[in-house]
Amino acid sequence: MSAHPLDKYLVTKRLPHIWCPGCGIGVALAAILRAIDRRVREGALKPENLVMVTGIGCTARAAIYVSFDSAHTIHGRAIPFASGAKLANPKLEVMVLGGDGDIAGIGGNHLLHAARRNMDLTVFMITNMVYAMTGGQVAPTTPTGMYTTTTPKGNPETPVNVIKLVAYQGANYVARASTTHPALIERYTYRALGMEGFRFIEIISPCPEIFGRHIGFRDPVELYEEIKKKSKYKPKPSLEESDLDWERGWVLGEFIERNEPGYLKRIGRV
Amino acid sequence: MGSRLGVVQALIEDPETDPPERRPRFRIVVIPERCKECGLCIHVCPKNVLEKGTEANARGYRYPVPARPEDCVGCRLCEFNCPDFAIYVVPVR
Numbered sequence: 510m511s512a513h514p515l516d517k518y519l520v521t522k523r524l525p526h527i528w529c530p531g532c533g534i535g536v537a538l539a540a541i542l543r544a545i546d547r548r549v550r551e552g553a554l555k556p557e558n559l560v561m562v563t564g565i566g567c568t569a570r571a572a573i574y575v576s577f578d579s580a581h582t583i584h585g586r587a588i589p590f591a592s593g594a595k596l597a598n599p600k601l602e603v604m605v606l607g608g609d610g611d612i613a614g615i616g617g618n619h620l621l622h623a624a625r626r627n628m629d630l631t632v633f634m635i636t637n638m639v640y641a642m643t644g645g646q647v648a649p650t651t652p653t654g655m656y657t658t659t660t661p662k663g664n665p666e667t668p669v670n671v672i673k674l675v676a677y678q679g680a681n682y683v684a685r686a687s688t689t690h691p692a693l694i695e696r697y698t699y700r701a702l703g704m705e706g707f708r709f710i711e712i713i714s715p716c717p718e719i720f721g722r723h724i725g726f727r728d729p730v731e732l733y734e735e736i737k738k739k740s741k742y743k744p745k746p747s748l749e750e751s752d753l754d755w756e757r758g759w760v761l762g763e764f765i766e767r768n769e770p771g772y773l774k775r776i777g778r779v
Numbered sequence: 780m781g782s783r784l785g786v787v788q789a790l791i792e793d794p795e796t797d798p799p800e801r802r803p804r805f806r807i808v809v810i811p812e813r814c815k816e817c818g819l820c821i822h823v824c825p826k827n828v829l830e831k832g833t834e835a836n837a838r839g840y841r842y843p844v845p846a847r848p849e850d851c852v853g854c855r856l857c858e859f860n861c862p863d864f865a866i867y868v869v870p871v872r
Contacts, residue, residue, distance in 0.1 A: 516864075525863055525865075530816055535861070536862050691859040691860060692859065717817070729819060730818050
């Protein structure tokens with residue numbers, strides 16, 4: 510009896526996980542683990558040096574399912590915890606996994622300052638456009654005009670463009686992928702793990718239960734198809750194309766690639 | 780052709796005349812107890828290999844079955860798109 514190829518990175522006795530049927534977080538986590546596996550097999554990473562830090566939310570449950578070191582911390586404060594871990598032990602490869610509510614909403618301030626410092630972290634933001642675990646309230650990344658449980662007449666606000674925000678703060682790597690394109694998540698994660706400084710990957714993910722059902726998609730497959738239709742891959746997109754708009758769709762690709770020294774190099778810890 | 784068992788199947792498929800590409804080149808393994816019946820694997824398969832199952836696991840989800848494994852080309856899209864780590868593809872030796 511063979512096992513799933515990712516079982517060595519998962520605590521299998523905790524599976525099946527709590528995520529809803531058709532949730533994109535599982536797809537994103539699998540793609541990230543495959544990229545880690547590639548780096549480990551190449552000898553560039555050691556499993557004992559991996560750390561995954563998460564905050565609160567559906568996505569944050571990932572820390573409970575991975576078999577390497579992980580921390581499930583307080584809401585929005587995953588990046589400060591991760592910065593602390595990296596500064597205390599620069600050998601570690603620290604990753605932060607969070608939802609849009611955790612990273613851009615509650616922890617938006619920490620995101621800004623970690624990017625400004627070019628802190629040596631890889632941050633994954635899984636965007637499902639609502640606060641899903643608490644019932645689908647409007648999030649900072651909800652597109653304008655979108656129905657949520659707290660905006661029944663449509664969201665009047667402009668969503669925060671996290672790609673631009675992080676890019677203008679001087680992050681080394683900024684990319685956007687989608688769980689409808691798992692190969693892109695894997696490729697971007699693989700590239701990000703080989704870099705220094707602040708690396709930010711946004712992953713658009715369908716939330717079939719709390720987001721999709723509320724806006725009229727009865728089935729996970731329907732929402733998957735809709736998100737796939739709206740996601741357009743571009744090899745070298747400009748920052749001007751990074752807006753998240755439900756009507757016009759969004760662009761996937763690597764927006765920023767710099768080779769600036771990371772924070773640890775700047776303070777002489779490497 | 781030891782994998783082809785059963786009289787009925789032997790009548791339909793003749794190992795002598797069947798072209799070699801009709802034999803399954805990949806084994807599709809479903810882990811029933813992890814499946815949540817989202818249907819993404821069935822939807823993304825470009826060769827329509829998987830089908831909705833009729834048997835349910837302990838939680839009542841009807842996991843998919845590889846109904847046409849001989850059509851599988853090993854693209855692993857079902858494995859990559861499964862949110863539940865419940866399906867994977869391995870080459871047959």
